[in-house]
Amino acid sequence: MTGARSGNGKGGSAKGADERDSTAESAPQRADRSTAASGASSAAGSRTETSAKSAGGKGSPKASQPNPSTHQPTANTAQPEAEGVQPDRQAPQASDAERALAEDNPATAKPRRRQARGERRIEQLLEAASTVFTSVGYSAASTNAIAREAGVSPGTLYQFFPNKESIAVELGERLIHRLRATHGAAFAPENAHLPLAELVDTVLDPMIEFNCVHPAALALLYGTDVPGRVVSDHDALHAALLERTAELIALRAPALSTDERIRLAQMTVALFKASLELVVAHEGAERDWYTRESKAAVYRYLAPYIDQAHAGASASPQPPPSP
Numbered sequence: 001m002t003g004a005r006s007g008n009g010k011g012g013s014a015k016g017a018d019e020r021d022s023t024a025e026s027a028p029q030r031a032d033r034s035t036a037a038s039g040a041s042s043a044a045g046s047r048t049e050t051s052a053k054s055a056g057g058k059g060s061p062k063a064s065q066p067n068p069s070t071h072q073p074t075a076n077t078a079q080p081e082a083e084g085v086q087p088d089r090q091a092p093q094a095s096d097a098e099r100a101l102a103e104d105n106p107a108t109a110k111p112r113r114r115q116a117r118g119e120r121r122i123e124q125l126l127e128a129a130s131t132v133f134t135s136v137g138y139s140a141a142s143t144n145a146i147a148r149e150a151g152v153s154p155g156t157l158y159q160f161f162p163n164k165e166s167i168a169v170e171l172g173e174r175l176i177h178r179l180r181a182t183h184g185a186a187f188a189p190e191n192a193h194l195p196l197a198e199l200v201d202t203v204l205d206p207m208i209e210f211n212c213v214h215p216a217a218l219a220l221l222y223g224t225d226v227p228g229r230v231v232s233d234h235d236a237l238h239a240a241l242l243e244r245t246a247e248l249i250a251l252r253a254p255a256l257s258t259d260e261r262i263r264l265a266q267m268t269v270a271l272f273k274a275s276l277e278l279v280v281a282h283e284g285a286e287r288d289w290y291t292r293e294s295k296a297a298v299y300r301y302l303a304p305y306i307d308q309a310h311a312g313a314s315a316s317p318q319p320p321p322s323p
Contacts, residue, residue: 122160124150126174129167130216138168139225165227168220172230175217176237182206187244192251196307200299203248204272208291211280218280222273238269245269252306264305272298 128150132141143164147157161167186203194202211217220226221234245265249256256264275294282290 118160121152121156122170125152125157125160125167126171129171130214133168133171133219133223134215137219138164138223143167168227169229171216172220172226172233175214175221176233178214179210179217179237180240182210183241183244187248189247189251192248196303197299199248200295200302204295204298207272208276208279208294211276212287215280218277242266242269249302249306256305264302268298268302271301 125146129141129146132145132149136145141164143157143161144154146164146167147154150157161170186206191199191202220230221237242262242265245268246261249261249264253261272294275290275297279287279290279294
C-alpha cells in the first residue's frame with residue numbers, strides 16, 4: 001500500500017513534470033501562434049484594403065510603403081543645380097507660328113468679324129443720321145426717321161444707340177475730329193506769308209470742301225437744341241479757330257494790337273460762316289459762284305489791314321474797296 005502510494009506518487013510527480021513541461025512549452029508556442037495569427041490578420045487586412053482600393057478606383061496599384069522601423073534612408077540621387085544658375089520656371093511663350101495659328105483660328109476670327117460688322121452698321125447709321133439732320137434739322141429728326149433712312153428696323157438702331165442724342169454726340173465728335181485736322185493743315189504758320197489771295201484760297205478751300213462733303217456739320221454744329229456735349233465741343237473748336245486766325249493775322253501784321261487782331265479774327269470767321277451756308281445750300285455752277293464770292297468777301301475785308309501791314313504801310317483800318 002505504501003509502495004503503491006509511493007509508486008503512484010512517482011508517477012504523479014512525473015506526470016506533473018510532464019504537464020509543467022507542456023505548460024512551459026505552450027507559452028512560446030502560443031506567442032508563435034499569436035504572431036502568426038497577427039500576421040495572417042494583417043495580410044488579410046492588406047488584401048481587403050487592396051481589393052477595396054482596386055474596386056474603388058481602377059488605376060495603377062499603389063506602391064507599397066516601407067516599414068518605418070526597417071526603412072533605411074537612401075542617398076539623394078538628384079543632381080544638384082549648378083552654383084549661380086537658377087532653373088527657368090517661366091511659362092513657355094507662344095511661338096510666331098502658334099500665334100499665327102491662333103489668329104487663323106475660326107474661334108478667334110468670329111469676334112473680329114462681328115466687330116467689323118458692328119462698325120459697318122454704326123457707319124451706316126451715322127451716315128443716315130447725317131442725311132436726316134441735314135434735311136430736317138436736329139430738332140425735327142427722330143430715331144425712326146434715321147432707321148428708315150438706313151434701311152434697318154428701329155430695334156436694330158437701338159442695339160447701337162439708345163436715343164437720338166447719343167447719335168448726335170457720336171456724329172458730332174467725328175465731325176469735330178476731322179475739322180481739327182482740316183484746321184491744322186490750313187492754318188500752318190508757313191502759309192502766313194503767302195500773297196493774300198493765295199492765303200485765302202489755302203485756308204478757305206479745305207474748309208469749304210469739308211462742309212460740302214459733310215453738310216450735317218452746319219446743321220448739327222451750328223444748329224439749335226443740339227445736345228450740350230456737342231455744343232461744348234463746338235465752342236472749343238470755335239475758340240481754336242478764332243485763335244488760329246488771329247495768329248495768322250499777327251504774323252502778317254505784327255503792328256496790330258492784340259485786341260485789334262482778335263476783332264479782325266472774329267469778323268473774318270463770322271463773315272465766312274454766313275457765306276458758307278449759301279455755298280453748301282447750292283450745287284454745281286451756283287455753288288462755284290457762291291464759293292468765289294465768299295472768298296472775295298473775306299479778301300476784300302482783310303486787304304486794307306493785312307496787305308498794307310504786310311507791305312510795311314500803316315495798319316490803321318481803311319474803308320474796303322468798292323466791288
